[in-house]
Amino acid sequence: MCGLLTFISANGTAGLFKGPIGEAVEHLHHRGPDETGVELIDEDAVLAHKRLSVIDVASSHQPMWYAEGRYVMTFNGEIYNYKELRAELQRDFGAVFRTDGDGEVILAGYHHWGPSVTSRLRGMFAFVIWDRAERRAFGARDPFGIKPMFYLQTPQGVLFSSEKKALMPFVDPRDIDEANLSHYLTLQYPPEPGTMHRAIKRIGSGYQVVFDPGQPHEQAQPVTSARYYRADFQPRPVDDPRRLYDEILEVVRESVRIHMRSDVPVGAFLSSGIDSTGVVALAREFNPGILTFTMGFDVPGHYNELDVAQESARDLGVTSIGTKIGAREMMEELPRIVWHLDDPVADPALVPLYFVAKKAAEYVTVAIGGEGADEFFGGYTIYREPLSLKGVQALPQSMQSGLRAVSKVIPEGVKGKSFLQRGTTPLEERFKGNATIFEEAEKQLLMRRYNPAVRYTDVTGPVYAECQGLDPTTRMQYVDIYTWLRGDILVKADRMSMAHSLEVRVPFLDPEVFKVAAKIPLDEKVPSKIAGQTKHALRMALASVVPPAIVNRAKMGFPTPTRVWLKDEMFAWADHILSTSGAGEYLDLGYARKLLHEHRAGTADNSRKVWTVLVFCTWFAIFVDKTLDPGIRRADSQLAAKPAVGSVVS
Structure with missing residues (x-):
């Protein structure tokens, strides 16, 4: 790379x-x-x-x-x-x-x-x-x-x-670019083609x-x-599902094969899910001695994928190398992580990816991962939402309007309120992509110069216009490919690996794989008769090569315990950043501190919102105020401070 x-x-x-x-x-x-x-x-x-x-x-x-x-x-x-x-x-x-x-x-x-x-x-x-x-x-x-x-x-x-x-x-x-700042606060990343700086x-x-x-x-x-x-989805009925599964397995196997071409050692990331496990299972066919790398946290419960991943590695007969971090490492490394990102991206999964890439780089020059499988094959739980809302969406518009009015008077937290709100809201208005951090009313309180004319539909509207005529779930996949995938998933995969001079390859994100994924019918992605299951066809395709316990395992994806740590180990650190940051020029950091204190008190889970602001404050200190030295390389830090270069071309 x-x-x-x-x-x-x-x-x-x-x-x-x-x-x-x-x-x-x-x-x-x-x-x-x-x-x-x-x-x-x-x-x-x-x-x-x-x-x-x-x-x-x-x-x-x-x-x-x-x-x-x-x-x-x-x-x-x-x-x-x-x-x-x-x-x-x-x-x-x-x-x-x-x-x-x-x-x-x-x-x-x-x-x-x-x-x-x-x-x-x-x-x-x-x-x-x-x-x-x-x-x-x-x-x-x-x-x-x-x-x-x-x-x-x-x-x-x-x-x-x-x-x-x-x-x-x-x-x-x-x-x-304050419009992209507004989008960042909604989506947790500044969307393409812009950046956080107007000229770039x-x-x-x-x-x-x-x-x-x-x-x-x-x-x-x-x-x-x-x-x-352009990713052109054309789902069609299948007469023989088994033939479809075989076709998926063979195209993914072939993609893994050519992704293994290298003159230097190749390893693989291994989490507890089917995507990375499937890639490793196929990769070992071409390199039986492939090393795998996984990540965990020193927090009890579902934040630790090490045990499951290492069990999968044993079942596959490959070596698993694990690494584990705590809150201290996360706080210490955040400036370096943000420096490598270029623009703020508030996905907490960046942190474990950074550390697992660091560990992998000690052994190999190239690693393969499972990114892209969810967007291509229908793997996110939110993709099942159109099935659950189908009954409400089929009602006459007059009845939907009445139910929407009812939802507005139902108190917050009462069961059914969210269902009615989402069920009576068109897809284009309710699905912004895979993450939503701050709603517009919250951004009005947070942003110093909130502009109501800047809406997330500026980003998603043109994308929805390109996929009219497809079923709602497939449209959600298409929107994610052109927003979430390239704005979040691939940014963190590239920057967190390259931070350690490690090349990451993603066999699912291959045009030949997409040709097969594009024709999968809805019921082979999110089957109506199997509660909660996603990317059904891919699971069935990989069932012959991955351990049985993994086939139907729910996606975890390196979960990060920021929710836990912001209440305790990270609270004082976060409060200090929000109290001293120069980003108060753009954001009301007093409001952000209020969210942090509510989170600590347990009255609301504001962890994703607080983290989004913390990442922006860190980015601002490095790239705008230049009051924070991320400590990358001495030569780079000195270069960043040179004003004479900027006067040459501006």
Whole structure:
């Protein structure tokens, strides 16, 4: 895995930027500690790269050149079908390769196939190619957004980067996008394509981008983008469920097989659920000695997955390496975790993932995980909600209006109130994605400058519009793929692993796997006759390879005991942050402290709300106020304080 930073000049002055780009790419050192490449390509381009050597370790250096110097590329990711594409390019075009890696396949593919190369790539990727003959930059991001790509357009040119922090020296840190702050408080992450800084954007998953600086002394055109991939669900009835299960098992097995391609050791994350267990069970077919890693907390009860995961490892005949943390480690590491995130993401599951990745990195360079199975196969419990609400939703609109009025007068906490409210609310208004933190009325109390015109529907509305005609559960899956998955799940998978120079691969998030998942009918995802079950077809498909006790186990997903700790061990720490943070410029931290004290008293479970504010305060102190040193690397901390770089391009 790697980190890229590319500058394309709008006025032929790239030479002025080699030094600043070389400094800024050091913010990405954790993404690629093996090699650093910074090259002034010509008067138009500076390409910088940090390499984590995984495939073709001895070669495949970047920036990478092709076609006698016409093209040069920086690339982050892995192309799992590179061997097959390489053979096809050699057969059809006589393509010549100087390396044995996957990166050169992208360059050869672009040379011979043009922009359509992105539709042929099976993997996770973000790359930028500078075409010196056409004076054009072409870039792309993988179909599901596994790998990140940020960009910043300025009068001097465009910068592309694997992480936002490498672009921060070139912007005003106080230019916060308050609309995305509002979305963060609702969703627990700032949604794509924006970030928490107004000037820095993200390239969308499944998008290509082009930047043409034009002729010298002409005004450069803005970055243009085009979508090359969309997740197209087409559920259909099945005559033979067993055949469907076999098809799922084989496509997942094949995806795991090619995801195991590596010239360095590969391990796996193992929790107590069927997704990671299934991946490990299939991975051991290709590597019987695969190491697995899991995480637990020093809190009694359901917060500890170690026992179940290690039992599964014994059943599968693989080695399990566990790690356990407490509240102290969580508090100490939060600044480093938030620094790696770039933007605040208030998912507490970030913390165990950070620590399990740290442990895995002591043994392997690559780990595989189970991300994406829930979104593809219907794994979240909330996906069953349309079944329970079906009776109410089928009533005439006049009756629904009456029931909605009744729900408003029922006191809070009375059984049935929430059911009536949700049952009489259209899907587009009740499902915001997998997490909802603050409601609008609460944000009015919390935000200093609450804007009622900014609503979560600004984010979800366009996504719902793309999946009209599908059943409600499948629409929820689609919304999650384009909000929750790429805004939360994949951000934490990428940043928490790369924090330790560990590459994480996700075999479920594969276009070939999605082709099969896309056609699964509703009753094979959330069967009406099996109470509480989700992703039924996937469970049946994996039943022959995972331990029987795991097949119907409810999802846990590295649960974090913040609810418990904020009442006791973490209370004083949290209260101090809320009492002293400079983020009070944007949030009423007195209101946040009230939520914390209510939580400690046990009158309400405000743990997720308090955690959301704490993460924002920590982010603000690191990236805006710069009053908190996360203690990553001394060189990076000094770089972050350099104001001169920001004056070059702003």
